[in-house]
Amino acid sequence: MAQQIDNIPRRWDPIVKLTHWGIVAAIIGNALVTEEGSGWHIWVGYSLAALLALRLLWGLIGPSEARFSAFPPSPSRALMHISEIRRGEVARHKSHNPLGALMVYAIWAMLGIIIASGIALSGPPPADPSANHAQHEGEAQLAGTIALGEHREVERDDETTEDRAHEIAGEADEGEENILVEVHEVAVNLLYLLIALHLAGVVFETHRSGRETIAAMIPRWNRTRP
């Protein structure tokens, strides 16, 4: 339950801070640094999954303000929170405010979709992170297509049922992969939108409440200031 008590200093424990900034770093890494689908992209993706898993576990066993029970996803509370904003009231919350809570769950859900589609595409992380998964697959597919074309030209007249079955299976796999790539890409773009809203919300809340919202998420800054 989100508490609305004055003078509660906003504090996030080290695991919340570590997972928050680790997830931020991994998203920036995969969005701007690693090559899409490369070995590094997959390794960073798996690290992101591990950080998210740690945070979700912390939501069950961590300190009270980090627990899911401290910030339940509740549209009715979020609406009440909007009314408070309209009235200019500033209630203090020990954990995320009800609007922020919805955003947090939306970000986590989107990360879940990105991770699931990414892992379905990549399989286990490659032993050599510098190996380019997507490129290799693309090259293999291209080589396969060329070979298939040559094969067809030479043996067009006596195409066997086996050839046709392989062709259909290949097309089905490719179709499934295309859908996963599409899901991955759309979820990534929706995540960017949520991040923009999250940042706007953090700035707005900091300005409105006068609390050190951002400082509370930065290691050590909140030791002395509420």
Ligand code: HEM
């Ligand atoms: C939030 C973090 C992530 C971001 C921003 C991101 C971004 C992207 C983008 C933009 C693409 C190109 C999609 C396209 O071809 O249109 C891509 C492809 C890919 N991503 Fe991610 N990704 C993330 C997380 C992950 C994770 C967690 C994994 C798996 C562990 C993963 C595995 C892949 C793979 C295998 C591809 C290549 C798909 C293909 O065969 O074309 N990604 N990613």
Ligand code: HEM
């Ligand atoms: C990739 C970009 C980002 C993502 C995906 C993200 C995601 C999240 C998530 C999931 C939470 C909930 C934390 C938890 O309970 O474990 C959170 C909280 C928070 N984030 Fe971010 N964040 C991003 C960038 C930032 C940046 C750049 C800042 C600072 C300017 C920031 C400031 C905060 C603050 C202050 C909170 C706590 C809000 C509160 O007091 O209720 N975030 N963020």
